[in-house]
Amino acid sequence: MKTSRKIIGTLAIPCIVAAILLILCAIGGKSMIANRTGFNYFVQYTAIVMITTMALSVNLNSGRFDFSLGSMAVLSSVLAAKVTQQLLHGGTGSAIAMLVFGILFGAILGLASGALYVSLKIPPIITSLGVTLIYEGVTFTVTSGKYVMDEVRNPSMTAFAGNWYFPAILIVVVLALMIYLFDHTRFGYDYKALQSGQKVAVNTGIREVPNALLCYVICGALMGLVGFLNAARSSNINGGALNFGSIGIMFTAFLPMFIGGYIGRFSNDKLGYFLAAVCMSMLNSTFAAFSNEISASMQSIINAVLLVVFLIYLNNEGLLKKLFKPIKA
Amino acid sequence: MKKIFAMLLALAMVFALVACSGGDNKAAEDKPIKIGVLVADVSGEEALGFRAYYENYIAKNYNVTFTYTEQLADAAAEKSAIEKFAAQGYDAILSLSSADRATQIETAAANKLYYAVVSGMLDDAQFEQYKSNEYFVGQVGPSMDTEFEAGYAMGKHFADQGVKTVGIYGAFIPNPMHVYRTAGVLAGLGCTYGGASDKDGIAGQLFGDQGVDMSKVACTDVQVIGYFQGFGDTTFDELFAIVGQTPDAFLSVGMATTFFVDALNGAKIPYADIDSFTTGNAANMKDGTLVYLAGKYSSSIGPIFVATLNAVKGNPIRDENGNAISLSQNYLVATDSATFDSIFNGDKGDNPIFNKEALDKVIGKVSYSDFAALVASK
């Protein structure tokens, strides 16, 4: 593929989305991003969507469906907030400590989930249902079903939430690490081999169990990060979700995952996830600008329709190209 | 083999269901009164305050046990919970859940359980339908009129202070109480909505619009620079679109003290909310920019407990026509830390506003007017 085509293919969707949304905003007399605070939240949301999408894709691309992403994010952030509060009492460095603990607890929860999967050898979708219920139950027990607020309200967290460059740094670091891990290490090569041909890969001596475990650890660590970012953004964590109340978080990552996968054909899928997250964040900011005209129900419907339309295109690309191919004389 | 087993099992279960009907284990009269509490919110500060009052104060001072349900998601869960309390030999149901109050009353009555609405009120038509039901004890709480008045007082407070620009958070519209509060805020600010300035005119349109349509808001002295509702991915973008314009005040009809404290304190924007008198809000008012709080206090649910207790003990309180209790309870308002503290500290632990001494006055055979006087006294 020519470099120019790669560049065009990579940037086409974000540019088209940006153009359409900016035109809509101009017609409606709105600003997609009104001020510096709006930009802070734009970058934060981009980071949340990108990291959730990456976490979802790590296992889903290998045929492992994981419902427990949301419960991991909530539980790791609750544990991180409580431990940080115990150690620092909301003082200097609370945000960075909660960030580190969030990743750590997320990784441990991911490892536990992965260990359950590899030891029980039952389908991952089933394991994840059980894990979701367990993690929600633990969160409810730890928080007594209450909102966690005092632990995440301190000057350090406020400073983190109020500056776009913190989430921007996280985006760069996570993106670089994920590209390095999955595209330039032995683990990544094994992951791809197992992804495209599990039986052949196992028979050639690739150790599937450690690879799967590491995938779960990475997934957990990423969701720990998402839990932290959500806590910083909302300045509270809802500890009362039971009976699969936490799974909604993963549904927001489907559309960016498919868009990212499409962009990835022209460059790199992780870069694709980032650009797809930017598109979703622009859409989110536009929804916010038009919040008086577009209700929350309507936003859900628009997101779902976009997902279906994009998938119809994605899964019928060949047919559509054939249909619109100029007839040669 | 398995199919036969399945059939036999099904038959056995059907047989058990039919065979087990009948029987009665009614609690003896000298046993403690058992009350089941239906809850839709297990996390909110207000709900936790109510629970602490019943479980830590009322249960200690009266021969009563309270059992709380888990978070009830829908009408089926409410009905099932009432039936379970009936199966466990409970005496009464207190409801803090409102998915389907008509079914709650019918289910409680069918199971001979006394039933009372602890917070909020039935709509007028529903109350008319059930007011003569002997098992319906009644309702004591803010009516929709009171909700409107609470919003109105908040809006008027800021209008009287001369604010020129405000942002409004409509919480979880179309939740009815949030609709009426928002309608009140708009009216209190001196605004009309779609040409209407009265309670029903504004609220009716808000239900239809599922929120505030800014193109319908027309104000004279105050400018509403932004409105949003709900809590989702766009919430903080919407909040900061308003905060960025530095309004003179931010008026919320609920949950701002849970969701937006940091953002509003950080931007130094004075804000108001309709919530409850809690430790968190005491700090928000003392150190933050919370300048107006209309709220319930935890022991406000004391009188309806006494009415239920009386009904269980054979002393139901009915109005002159023999109908159930229906009394509206107003919100208390604090606009400074000292007032807040006096309300908050006066309703704590062993010395709540509706303490044993106050409640004992209406225990036993009492008239409707005595009971109404107690409710109105605080």
Add this chain to the structure above:
Amino acid sequence: MESNQIVKRYKTRQRIIDVLPFFALVLLFGLFCAVVQAKGYRLDMYLRIIFNEGIVLAVVATGAVFIYSLGSFDISLGASTLFSATLGVMTYNATQSLPLMILVIFGVAIGCSLLSSVLASVFHIPVFVTTVAMMSVLSAIAAQIITTNGGALGGISIPSEVVAPLDNMGFKIAVLAAFWLICFFVFNYTKIGRREKFLGGNPVCAKLSGIKINTYAIIAFVMAGIGVGLGAFLTLVYTPSVTASTASSIGMNIVVAIVFGGMPISGGPRSRIYSALVGGFSYILLNNILKLIVDSGVGYGVSQIVAAVCFLAVVYVTGINYRSKQLPR
């Protein structure tokens, strides 16, 4: 000789595994009765409650077995139940006609199912993602209708006397038995069931044998739609009102029920129509036993953890004969 022993051992183990879900149901039923009796509660009332809690789940899940046997996965059934019930209530309130209400409920339920299947089979969209989109759209539209028309009541309802005569055990048992027997017959004694299991077990082979995948996918979704319609109707019979959260927990509980009843999530020849009924009631019984034993409050978190552990244990044991060298996906 040794291989004969292995085969014999395999068959014995398989027999045990096949009866395990029934054994679990009987055990839970016995345990439940014992706990209720030990606590001095009314067993007759509790049995009725359990039946009412389980019937909607059992009916919807029994219809869903047809989808799951194909190896597909539908997460939108709870939202479809809500949407059908909502339009049913609206129809009754407009016409005061119970037959028309029932007709609309079933029409809408089957229509929603057909739409999912058309999107999945005609446009080749992954079934799970289609149903995620359907879930968002249906619940958003239902919420819009309910809140607009519900006004200060927060929900919409039909007069309770309309359905009160049907709210009795005899009617519900008859409905459940009739629907289950029809599904049992179609699933086990017609080519529809056999071919669906074949498609779920080996889609490539089934396709090469001339089985039309799309046709059987559509039939499966129609059967699931009938289950949803029946579930929506029974929901209204129990409580004649609909709020935005009605049937919200059904979507995920169906998966748990089917798997709890011994059916593999991958579908195929090991699919069993009784799984939904057995698993649905087992799960309801387990939850109720735990809620009776564990104290309320924080105990709800603990009981969810215990339920999840039991769920994973049952799935582990029922899948013990199907472990492969590779990790399952």
